[in-house]
Amino acid sequence: MHVVHDGPRTASPLVLIHGSGASGASWGPVVEALAGRHRVIRVDLPGCGRSPAAAAYDVPHQARRVAELLDDLGLRDVPVVGHSSGGWVATSLAEQRHDLVGSLVLISTATSLDALQPQPFILRALLAPPFGPLLWPRRSDAMIRRGIGATMVRPVEIPDDVVADLKNTTYRTFRKVLRCNGAYVSERSTPDRLADLDVPVLVLFGAADPRYYPATARRYDAVPNTRLEMLPGVGHMPMLEAPELTSELLLGFTVAAADTPTP
Template identity: 55%
Template sequence: MSESGPGRTRTDTTVHGVHVVLEGDPAAPPLLLIHGSGATGSTWAPVVPSLATTYRVITIDLPGCGRSEPASAYAVSQQADRTAALLDELGFGSLKVVGHSSGGYVATALVERRPDLVGELVLVSTGPSLAALLPEPAIFKVLASPLFGPLVWAMRTDLMVRRGLAATAVAPITVPDTAVADLRRTTYRGFRAILAANMDYITAGTVPERLIAAGKPLLAVFGDSDPRWDPAAAHQYEAVPGAELRYLRGVGHMAMLEDPDALVRSILDYTR
Protein backbone atom coordinates (compact mmCIF):
# COMPACT_ATOMS: atom_id res chain seq x y z
CA MET A 1 0.00 0.00 0.00
CA SER A 2 1.37 3.42 -0.95
CA GLU A 3 0.31 6.86 0.18
CA SER A 4 1.62 10.25 -0.91
CA GLY A 5 1.35 13.85 0.12
CA PRO A 6 3.22 17.15 -0.18
CA GLY A 7 6.93 16.39 -0.01
CA ARG A 8 6.52 12.80 1.15
CA THR A 9 5.48 9.31 0.17
CA ARG A 10 4.60 6.34 2.38
CA THR A 11 4.75 2.70 1.38
CA ASP A 12 3.58 -0.16 3.61
CA THR A 13 4.50 -3.58 2.25
CA THR A 14 6.07 -6.98 2.93
CA VAL A 15 9.36 -8.13 1.40
CA HIS A 16 10.60 -11.71 1.82
CA GLY A 17 8.14 -12.12 4.68
CA VAL A 18 9.38 -9.01 6.50
CA HIS A 19 6.93 -6.16 7.08
CA VAL A 20 8.44 -2.81 6.08
CA VAL A 21 7.24 0.79 5.97
CA LEU A 22 9.05 3.47 3.96
CA GLU A 23 8.31 7.12 4.57
CA GLY A 24 9.74 10.40 3.28
CA ASP A 25 11.19 11.66 0.02
CA PRO A 26 12.34 8.68 -2.09
CA ALA A 27 15.35 10.76 -3.18
CA ALA A 28 16.45 11.47 0.40
CA PRO A 29 19.30 9.50 2.02
CA PRO A 30 18.03 6.25 3.59
CA LEU A 31 17.78 5.63 7.32
CA LEU A 32 16.87 2.23 8.78
CA LEU A 33 15.24 1.89 12.22
CA ILE A 34 15.56 -1.52 13.92
CA HIS A 35 13.44 -2.20 16.99
CA GLY A 36 14.39 -4.22 20.09
CA SER A 37 13.16 -7.48 21.62
CA GLY A 38 9.42 -7.82 21.90
CA ALA A 39 8.85 -4.57 20.01
CA THR A 40 7.90 -3.75 16.41
CA GLY A 41 8.65 -1.10 13.83
CA SER A 42 5.58 0.87 14.92
CA THR A 43 7.18 1.68 18.29
CA TRP A 44 9.30 4.17 16.32
CA ALA A 45 6.16 6.10 15.31
CA PRO A 46 6.83 9.19 17.49
CA VAL A 47 10.16 9.90 15.76
CA VAL A 48 9.40 8.94 12.16
CA PRO A 49 7.66 12.16 10.99
CA SER A 50 10.56 14.37 12.08
CA LEU A 51 13.22 12.03 10.69
CA ALA A 52 11.30 11.77 7.41
CA THR A 53 11.86 15.49 6.76
CA THR A 54 15.54 14.66 6.14
CA TYR A 55 15.67 10.92 5.37
CA ARG A 56 13.86 8.19 3.54
CA VAL A 57 12.92 6.34 6.75
CA ILE A 58 12.66 2.55 6.69
CA THR A 59 11.06 0.76 9.64
CA ILE A 60 10.78 -3.01 9.80
CA ASP A 61 9.25 -5.70 11.96
CA LEU A 62 12.05 -8.19 12.50
CA PRO A 63 11.15 -11.82 11.64
CA GLY A 64 8.72 -13.25 14.19
CA CYS A 65 7.68 -9.78 15.40
CA GLY A 66 4.54 -7.79 14.67
CA ARG A 67 3.37 -8.25 11.09
CA SER A 68 6.42 -10.17 9.86
CA GLU A 69 6.36 -13.92 9.31
CA PRO A 70 7.83 -16.22 11.98
CA ALA A 71 11.32 -17.60 11.40
CA SER A 72 12.65 -21.12 11.83
CA ALA A 73 15.53 -19.72 13.93
CA TYR A 74 16.30 -16.35 15.47
CA ALA A 75 20.08 -16.10 15.75
CA VAL A 76 21.13 -12.46 15.52
CA SER A 77 23.24 -13.24 12.45
CA GLN A 78 20.16 -14.70 10.75
CA GLN A 79 18.10 -11.64 11.66
CA ALA A 80 20.80 -9.49 10.09
CA ASP A 81 20.86 -11.64 6.95
CA ARG A 82 17.09 -11.32 6.57
CA THR A 83 17.41 -7.56 6.97
CA ALA A 84 20.20 -7.46 4.38
CA ALA A 85 18.08 -9.42 1.90
CA LEU A 86 15.28 -6.91 2.34
CA LEU A 87 17.61 -3.95 1.78
CA ASP A 88 19.09 -5.61 -1.30
CA GLU A 89 15.61 -6.19 -2.71
CA LEU A 90 14.69 -2.55 -2.12
CA GLY A 91 17.96 -1.32 -3.62
CA PHE A 92 19.39 0.41 -0.57
CA GLY A 93 23.04 0.65 0.45
CA SER A 94 25.27 2.67 2.77
CA LEU A 95 22.39 3.57 5.08
CA LYS A 96 22.38 5.30 8.42
CA VAL A 97 21.26 2.42 10.65
CA VAL A 98 19.66 3.06 14.04
CA GLY A 99 19.14 0.13 16.40
CA HIS A 100 17.24 0.34 19.67
CA SER A 101 18.14 -2.00 22.53
CA SER A 102 18.74 -5.48 21.08
CA GLY A 103 17.96 -4.02 17.66
CA GLY A 104 21.46 -2.65 18.06
CA TYR A 105 22.74 -6.23 18.01
CA VAL A 106 21.07 -6.82 14.65
CA ALA A 107 22.55 -3.53 13.43
CA THR A 108 26.00 -4.59 14.67
CA ALA A 109 25.67 -7.98 13.01
CA LEU A 110 24.70 -6.17 9.81
CA VAL A 111 28.01 -4.26 10.04
CA GLU A 112 29.85 -7.54 10.59
CA ARG A 113 28.20 -9.44 7.74
CA ARG A 114 27.36 -6.72 5.21
CA PRO A 115 29.49 -3.64 5.89
CA ASP A 116 28.56 -2.27 2.47
CA LEU A 117 25.01 -1.69 3.69
CA VAL A 118 25.95 0.47 6.69
CA GLY A 119 27.29 4.00 6.36
CA GLU A 120 26.74 5.30 9.89
CA LEU A 121 25.62 3.43 13.00
CA VAL A 122 23.53 4.78 15.86
CA LEU A 123 22.90 2.54 18.87
CA VAL A 124 20.13 3.62 21.25
CA SER A 125 19.96 2.02 24.69
CA THR A 126 21.93 -0.97 23.40
CA GLY A 127 23.56 -2.89 26.23
CA PRO A 128 27.29 -3.07 25.37
CA SER A 129 28.06 -6.22 27.36
CA LEU A 130 26.34 -8.82 29.49
CA ALA A 131 27.98 -7.35 32.60
CA ALA A 132 26.00 -4.13 32.05
CA LEU A 133 22.60 -5.86 32.43
CA LEU A 134 20.66 -4.70 35.49
CA PRO A 135 18.15 -6.80 37.49
CA GLU A 136 15.05 -7.49 35.43
CA PRO A 137 11.75 -5.71 36.08
CA ALA A 138 9.11 -7.94 37.72
CA ILE A 139 7.12 -8.35 34.50
CA PHE A 140 10.22 -9.72 32.74
CA LYS A 141 10.72 -12.29 35.47
CA VAL A 142 7.11 -13.44 35.11
CA LEU A 143 7.42 -13.74 31.33
CA ALA A 144 10.60 -15.80 31.75
CA SER A 145 8.75 -18.34 33.91
CA PRO A 146 7.94 -21.53 31.94
CA LEU A 147 4.84 -21.93 34.12
CA PHE A 148 3.37 -18.42 34.19
CA GLY A 149 5.00 -16.77 31.15
CA PRO A 150 2.88 -18.42 28.40
CA LEU A 151 -0.29 -17.91 30.44
CA VAL A 152 0.35 -14.20 31.05
CA TRP A 153 1.30 -13.73 27.39
CA ALA A 154 -1.91 -15.38 26.19
CA MET A 155 -4.07 -13.29 28.53
CA ARG A 156 -2.34 -9.94 28.00
CA THR A 157 -4.56 -6.95 27.33
CA ASP A 158 -3.74 -3.65 25.65
CA LEU A 159 -3.19 -2.17 29.11
CA MET A 160 -0.73 -4.92 30.01
CA VAL A 161 1.22 -4.32 26.80
CA ARG A 162 1.46 -0.62 27.62
CA ARG A 163 2.57 -1.35 31.16
CA GLY A 164 5.15 -3.82 29.91
CA LEU A 165 6.78 -1.11 27.79
CA ALA A 166 6.50 1.40 30.62
CA ALA A 167 8.39 -0.97 32.94
CA THR A 168 11.68 0.06 31.34
CA ALA A 169 10.86 3.77 31.06
CA VAL A 170 11.33 6.40 33.76
CA ALA A 171 9.33 9.17 32.10
CA PRO A 172 5.61 8.88 31.27
CA ILE A 173 5.07 7.38 27.83
CA THR A 174 2.26 7.21 25.32
CA VAL A 175 2.31 4.04 23.26
CA PRO A 176 0.71 4.38 19.81
CA ASP A 177 -2.38 2.20 19.34
CA THR A 178 -0.83 0.72 16.19
CA ALA A 179 2.21 -0.35 18.20
CA VAL A 180 0.02 -2.08 20.79
CA ALA A 181 -1.88 -3.96 18.08
CA ASP A 182 1.37 -5.01 16.36
CA LEU A 183 2.98 -6.07 19.64
CA ARG A 184 0.07 -8.39 20.34
CA ARG A 185 0.75 -10.24 17.07
CA THR A 186 4.10 -11.55 18.33
CA THR A 187 3.96 -15.07 19.74
CA TYR A 188 5.35 -16.03 23.12
CA ARG A 189 7.48 -18.73 21.55
CA GLY A 190 9.02 -16.26 19.12
CA PHE A 191 9.57 -13.68 21.86
CA ARG A 192 11.44 -16.14 24.08
CA ALA A 193 13.53 -17.44 21.16
CA ILE A 194 14.54 -13.90 20.22
CA LEU A 195 15.57 -13.09 23.81
CA ALA A 196 17.67 -16.25 24.00
CA ALA A 197 19.35 -15.47 20.66
CA ASN A 198 20.21 -11.96 21.82
CA MET A 199 21.84 -13.29 24.99
CA ASP A 200 23.85 -15.78 22.93
CA TYR A 201 25.09 -12.96 20.70
CA ILE A 202 26.27 -10.66 23.47
CA THR A 203 27.77 -13.55 25.43
CA ALA A 204 29.91 -14.51 22.43
CA GLY A 205 31.34 -11.00 22.13
CA THR A 206 30.62 -7.51 23.43
CA VAL A 207 29.27 -4.91 21.04
CA PRO A 208 32.30 -2.59 21.35
CA GLU A 209 34.65 -5.51 20.66
CA ARG A 210 32.69 -6.35 17.52
CA LEU A 211 32.81 -2.75 16.27
CA ILE A 212 36.42 -1.80 17.04
CA ALA A 213 37.74 -3.02 13.70
CA ALA A 214 34.61 -2.16 11.70
CA GLY A 215 35.67 1.36 10.83
CA LYS A 216 32.10 2.66 10.90
CA PRO A 217 31.09 6.02 12.42
CA LEU A 218 29.31 5.23 15.69
CA LEU A 219 27.01 7.23 17.93
CA ALA A 220 25.86 5.59 21.17
CA VAL A 221 22.79 7.20 22.77
CA PHE A 222 21.80 6.23 26.30
CA GLY A 223 19.18 7.40 28.75
CA ASP A 224 20.95 8.56 31.89
CA SER A 225 18.35 6.70 33.99
CA ASP A 226 18.07 3.47 31.97
CA PRO A 227 16.72 0.77 34.34
CA ARG A 228 17.55 -2.06 31.92
CA TRP A 229 21.28 -1.46 31.28
CA ASP A 230 23.72 0.35 33.54
CA PRO A 231 23.99 3.85 32.02
CA ALA A 232 27.63 4.12 33.13
CA ALA A 233 28.45 1.06 31.01
CA ALA A 234 27.75 3.11 27.88
CA HIS A 235 31.32 4.42 28.25
CA GLN A 236 32.45 1.01 26.99
CA TYR A 237 31.60 2.28 23.51
CA GLU A 238 34.41 4.81 23.78
CA ALA A 239 36.76 1.91 23.01
CA VAL A 240 35.53 2.11 19.42
CA PRO A 241 37.78 4.54 17.49
CA GLY A 242 35.97 7.81 16.83
CA ALA A 243 32.81 6.77 18.66
CA GLU A 244 30.62 9.47 20.18
CA LEU A 245 28.50 9.02 23.31
CA ARG A 246 25.45 11.09 24.22
CA TYR A 247 23.24 10.80 27.29
CA LEU A 248 19.59 11.85 27.26
CA ARG A 249 18.67 13.49 30.53
CA GLY A 250 15.75 12.01 32.50
CA VAL A 251 15.28 9.17 30.00
CA GLY A 252 15.11 5.45 30.68
CA HIS A 253 15.23 2.64 28.13
CA MET A 254 12.50 3.81 25.73
CA ALA A 255 13.91 7.05 24.33
CA MET A 256 11.63 7.13 21.27
CA LEU A 257 8.59 7.10 23.58
CA GLU A 258 9.99 9.08 26.53
CA ASP A 259 11.68 11.99 24.73
CA PRO A 260 11.29 11.58 20.97
CA ASP A 261 12.41 15.15 20.26
CA ALA A 262 15.74 14.66 22.05
CA LEU A 263 16.33 11.38 20.24
CA VAL A 264 15.53 12.93 16.86
CA ARG A 265 17.97 15.77 17.53
CA SER A 266 20.72 13.30 18.39
CA ILE A 267 20.13 11.30 15.21
CA LEU A 268 19.86 14.34 12.94
CA ASP A 269 22.88 16.07 14.48
CA TYR A 270 25.14 13.07 14.00
CA THR A 271 26.71 13.06 10.55
CA ARG A 272 30.21 11.87 9.71
Protein backbone atom coordinates in the same frame (compact mmCIF):
# COMPACT_ATOMS: atom_id res chain seq x y z
CA MET B 1 9.62 -8.87 6.30
CA HIS B 2 6.94 -6.27 6.79
CA VAL B 3 8.43 -2.90 5.83
CA VAL B 4 7.06 0.64 6.13
CA HIS B 5 8.49 3.53 4.10
CA ASP B 6 8.11 7.15 5.24
CA GLY B 7 9.36 10.31 3.58
CA PRO B 8 10.34 11.01 -0.04
CA ARG B 9 11.67 8.03 -2.01
CA THR B 10 14.30 10.36 -3.49
CA ALA B 11 15.70 11.34 -0.08
CA SER B 12 18.73 9.63 1.49
CA PRO B 13 17.68 6.36 3.15
CA LEU B 14 17.69 5.64 6.88
CA VAL B 15 16.97 2.16 8.27
CA LEU B 16 15.34 1.70 11.69
CA ILE B 17 15.51 -1.67 13.50
CA HIS B 18 13.39 -2.26 16.60
CA GLY B 19 14.23 -4.16 19.79
CA SER B 20 13.20 -7.62 21.01
CA GLY B 21 9.54 -8.47 20.42
CA ALA B 22 8.66 -4.94 19.32
CA SER B 23 8.03 -3.64 15.78
CA GLY B 24 8.67 -0.72 13.49
CA ALA B 25 5.75 1.03 15.20
CA SER B 26 8.01 1.73 18.20
CA TRP B 27 9.70 4.44 16.12
CA GLY B 28 6.43 6.30 15.51
CA PRO B 29 7.10 9.45 17.59
CA VAL B 30 10.38 10.22 15.75
CA VAL B 31 9.32 9.30 12.20
CA GLU B 32 7.85 12.65 11.19
CA ALA B 33 11.03 14.55 12.06
CA LEU B 34 13.29 11.96 10.44
CA ALA B 35 11.15 11.72 7.30
CA GLY B 36 11.59 15.44 6.75
CA ARG B 37 15.14 14.69 5.64
CA HIS B 38 15.31 10.95 4.99
CA ARG B 39 13.57 8.10 3.27
CA VAL B 40 12.83 6.22 6.48
CA ILE B 41 12.68 2.43 6.22
CA ARG B 42 11.16 0.67 9.23
CA VAL B 43 11.34 -3.12 9.38
CA ASP B 44 9.49 -5.68 11.46
CA LEU B 45 12.05 -8.39 12.16
CA PRO B 46 11.00 -12.04 11.62
CA GLY B 47 8.28 -13.17 14.01
CA CYS B 48 7.66 -9.62 15.27
CA GLY B 49 4.91 -7.13 14.49
CA ARG B 50 3.43 -7.96 11.11
CA SER B 51 6.27 -10.19 9.90
CA PRO B 52 5.64 -13.94 9.88
CA ALA B 53 7.53 -16.41 12.04
CA ALA B 54 10.88 -17.71 10.79
CA ALA B 55 12.90 -20.90 11.04
CA ALA B 56 15.80 -19.12 12.76
CA TYR B 57 16.17 -16.05 14.96
CA ASP B 58 19.90 -15.83 15.54
CA VAL B 59 21.23 -12.29 15.20
CA PRO B 60 23.35 -12.90 12.06
CA HIS B 61 20.31 -14.47 10.35
CA GLN B 62 18.14 -11.47 11.21
CA ALA B 63 20.88 -9.20 9.86
CA ARG B 64 20.97 -11.19 6.62
CA ARG B 65 17.24 -10.61 6.20
CA VAL B 66 17.82 -6.86 6.48
CA ALA B 67 20.69 -7.18 3.99
CA GLU B 68 18.37 -8.95 1.52
CA LEU B 69 15.91 -6.07 1.87
CA LEU B 70 18.58 -3.45 1.16
CA ASP B 71 19.84 -5.48 -1.80
CA ASP B 72 16.29 -5.68 -3.17
CA LEU B 73 15.94 -1.91 -2.79
CA GLY B 74 19.33 -1.34 -4.43
CA LEU B 75 20.65 0.62 -1.45
CA ARG B 76 24.25 0.96 -0.24
CA ASP B 77 26.14 2.96 2.39
CA VAL B 78 23.00 3.51 4.50
CA PRO B 79 22.78 4.85 8.09
CA VAL B 80 21.34 2.03 10.20
CA VAL B 81 19.73 2.67 13.59
CA GLY B 82 18.98 -0.08 16.10
CA HIS B 83 17.12 0.15 19.39
CA SER B 84 18.15 -2.18 22.23
CA SER B 85 18.78 -5.64 20.70
CA GLY B 86 18.09 -4.07 17.30
CA GLY B 87 21.51 -2.49 17.78
CA TRP B 88 23.02 -5.98 17.73
CA VAL B 89 21.24 -6.74 14.46
CA ALA B 90 22.58 -3.46 13.04
CA THR B 91 26.08 -4.33 14.26
CA SER B 92 25.88 -7.81 12.73
CA LEU B 93 24.73 -6.28 9.45
CA ALA B 94 27.85 -4.09 9.41
CA GLU B 95 30.01 -7.10 10.29
CA GLN B 96 28.66 -9.13 7.38
CA ARG B 97 28.02 -6.45 4.75
CA HIS B 98 30.21 -3.41 5.22
CA ASP B 99 29.09 -2.14 1.81
CA LEU B 100 25.53 -1.67 3.06
CA VAL B 101 26.23 0.30 6.24
CA GLY B 102 27.51 3.87 6.07
CA SER B 103 27.09 4.60 9.79
CA LEU B 104 25.55 3.06 12.90
CA VAL B 105 23.37 4.43 15.68
CA LEU B 106 22.81 2.23 18.72
CA ILE B 107 20.05 3.33 21.09
CA SER B 108 19.87 1.67 24.53
CA THR B 109 21.98 -1.22 23.24
CA ALA B 110 23.70 -3.17 26.01
CA THR B 111 27.45 -3.64 25.91
CA SER B 112 27.18 -7.17 27.34
CA LEU B 113 24.83 -9.37 29.37
CA ASP B 114 26.30 -8.21 32.68
CA ALA B 115 24.78 -4.79 31.96
CA LEU B 116 21.29 -6.17 32.68
CA GLN B 117 19.72 -4.83 35.87
CA PRO B 118 17.33 -6.78 38.13
CA GLN B 119 14.02 -6.50 36.31
CA PRO B 120 10.67 -5.27 37.67
CA PHE B 121 8.15 -7.94 38.65
CA ILE B 122 5.85 -7.22 35.68
CA LEU B 123 8.68 -7.99 33.23
CA ARG B 124 9.84 -11.08 35.11
CA ALA B 125 6.27 -12.36 35.21
CA LEU B 126 5.69 -11.80 31.48
CA LEU B 127 9.05 -12.92 30.15
CA ALA B 128 10.03 -15.96 32.19
CA PRO B 129 8.59 -19.28 33.37
CA PRO B 130 6.51 -20.28 35.18
CA PHE B 131 4.14 -17.33 34.69
CA GLY B 132 5.27 -16.16 31.25
CA PRO B 133 3.74 -18.97 29.15
CA LEU B 134 0.44 -18.52 31.00
CA LEU B 135 0.27 -14.72 31.09
CA TRP B 136 1.64 -13.96 27.61
CA PRO B 137 -1.37 -15.22 25.60
CA ARG B 138 -3.73 -13.42 28.00
CA ARG B 139 -2.01 -10.04 27.93
CA SER B 140 -4.40 -7.12 28.00
CA ASP B 141 -3.57 -3.74 26.50
CA ALA B 142 -3.15 -2.40 30.02
CA MET B 143 -0.71 -5.17 30.95
CA ILE B 144 1.37 -4.56 27.83
CA ARG B 145 1.47 -0.84 28.60
CA ARG B 146 2.58 -1.61 32.16
CA GLY B 147 5.36 -3.82 30.81
CA ILE B 148 6.62 -1.17 28.40
CA GLY B 149 6.21 1.51 31.05
CA ALA B 150 8.46 -0.44 33.41
CA THR B 151 11.37 0.23 31.05
CA MET B 152 10.85 4.00 31.24
CA VAL B 153 11.32 6.52 34.02
CA ARG B 154 8.21 8.64 33.65
CA PRO B 155 4.66 8.17 32.35
CA VAL B 156 4.53 8.36 28.55
CA GLU B 157 1.64 7.78 26.18
CA ILE B 158 2.32 4.50 24.38
CA PRO B 159 0.91 4.44 20.81
CA ASP B 160 -1.88 1.96 20.12
CA ASP B 161 -0.04 0.38 17.17
CA VAL B 162 2.93 -0.41 19.42
CA VAL B 163 0.60 -2.37 21.71
CA ALA B 164 -1.24 -4.06 18.84
CA ASP B 165 1.97 -5.18 17.14
CA LEU B 166 3.42 -6.55 20.36
CA LYS B 167 0.36 -8.79 20.67
CA ASN B 168 1.35 -10.45 17.39
CA THR B 169 4.63 -11.73 18.81
CA THR B 170 4.19 -15.18 20.36
CA TYR B 171 5.78 -16.19 23.64
CA ARG B 172 7.76 -18.97 21.95
CA THR B 173 9.16 -16.56 19.36
CA PHE B 174 10.02 -13.98 21.98
CA ARG B 175 11.91 -16.53 24.10
CA LYS B 176 13.83 -17.75 21.04
CA VAL B 177 14.76 -14.19 20.14
CA LEU B 178 16.00 -13.52 23.68
CA ARG B 179 18.14 -16.68 23.69
CA CYS B 180 19.65 -15.85 20.30
CA ASN B 181 20.36 -12.27 21.32
CA GLY B 182 22.07 -13.51 24.47
CA ALA B 183 24.20 -15.93 22.47
CA TYR B 184 25.36 -13.16 20.13
CA VAL B 185 26.50 -10.73 22.81
CA SER B 186 27.93 -13.51 25.01
CA GLU B 187 30.17 -14.58 22.16
CA ARG B 188 31.64 -11.09 21.92
CA SER B 189 30.71 -7.77 23.52
CA THR B 190 29.19 -4.95 21.51
CA PRO B 191 32.18 -2.57 21.99
CA ASP B 192 34.60 -5.30 20.86
CA ARG B 193 32.55 -5.88 17.71
CA LEU B 194 32.32 -2.16 16.95
CA ALA B 195 36.08 -1.75 17.36
CA ASP B 196 36.60 -3.91 14.27
CA LEU B 197 34.21 -1.86 12.12
CA ASP B 198 35.42 1.13 10.15
CA VAL B 199 32.14 3.07 10.40
CA PRO B 200 31.09 6.14 12.40
CA VAL B 201 29.01 5.14 15.44
CA LEU B 202 26.65 7.15 17.65
CA VAL B 203 25.46 5.57 20.90
CA LEU B 204 22.43 7.05 22.67
CA PHE B 205 21.81 5.78 26.18
CA GLY B 206 19.31 6.88 28.79
CA ALA B 207 21.08 8.09 31.91
CA ALA B 208 18.21 6.59 33.93
CA ASP B 209 17.73 3.37 31.95
CA PRO B 210 16.06 0.86 34.32
CA ARG B 211 16.79 -2.11 32.06
CA TYR B 212 20.59 -1.82 31.63
CA TYR B 213 22.98 -0.17 34.06
CA PRO B 214 23.68 3.25 32.52
CA ALA B 215 27.26 3.26 33.81
CA THR B 216 28.07 0.31 31.53
CA ALA B 217 27.48 2.55 28.50
CA ARG B 218 30.80 4.23 29.31
CA ARG B 219 32.49 1.14 27.84
CA TYR B 220 31.65 2.60 24.44
CA ASP B 221 34.01 5.51 25.15
CA ALA B 222 36.96 3.26 24.36
CA VAL B 223 35.70 2.39 20.87
CA PRO B 224 37.37 4.36 18.06
CA ASN B 225 35.13 6.51 15.86
CA THR B 226 32.30 6.24 18.41
CA ARG B 227 30.44 9.04 20.17
CA LEU B 228 28.38 8.39 23.29
CA GLU B 229 25.49 10.64 24.29
CA MET B 230 23.94 10.04 27.71
CA LEU B 231 20.37 11.34 27.80
CA PRO B 232 19.44 12.85 31.19
CA GLY B 233 16.12 11.81 32.69
CA VAL B 234 15.53 9.18 29.99
CA GLY B 235 15.05 5.44 30.41
CA HIS B 236 15.21 2.57 27.93
CA MET B 237 12.86 4.04 25.29
CA PRO B 238 14.27 7.41 24.11
CA MET B 239 12.05 7.34 20.99
CA LEU B 240 8.97 7.44 23.24
CA GLU B 241 10.37 9.36 26.20
CA ALA B 242 12.36 12.08 24.40
CA PRO B 243 11.40 11.98 20.71
CA GLU B 244 12.49 15.56 19.94
CA LEU B 245 15.95 15.14 21.46
CA THR B 246 16.36 11.69 19.87
CA SER B 247 15.38 13.00 16.43
CA GLU B 248 17.71 15.99 16.76
CA LEU B 249 20.68 13.81 17.68
CA LEU B 250 19.93 11.29 14.94
CA LEU B 251 19.62 13.93 12.24
CA GLY B 252 22.74 15.76 13.36
CA PHE B 253 24.73 12.55 13.25
CA THR B 254 23.48 11.26 9.92
CA VAL B 255 24.21 14.59 8.22
CA ALA B 256 27.71 14.78 9.74
CA ALA B 257 28.46 11.14 8.87
CA ALA B 258 27.31 11.63 5.29
CA ASP B 259 29.64 14.64 4.94
CA THR B 260 32.66 12.74 6.26
CA PRO B 261 34.99 11.68 3.41
CA THR B 262 35.43 7.94 2.96
CA PRO B 263 39.03 6.86 3.68
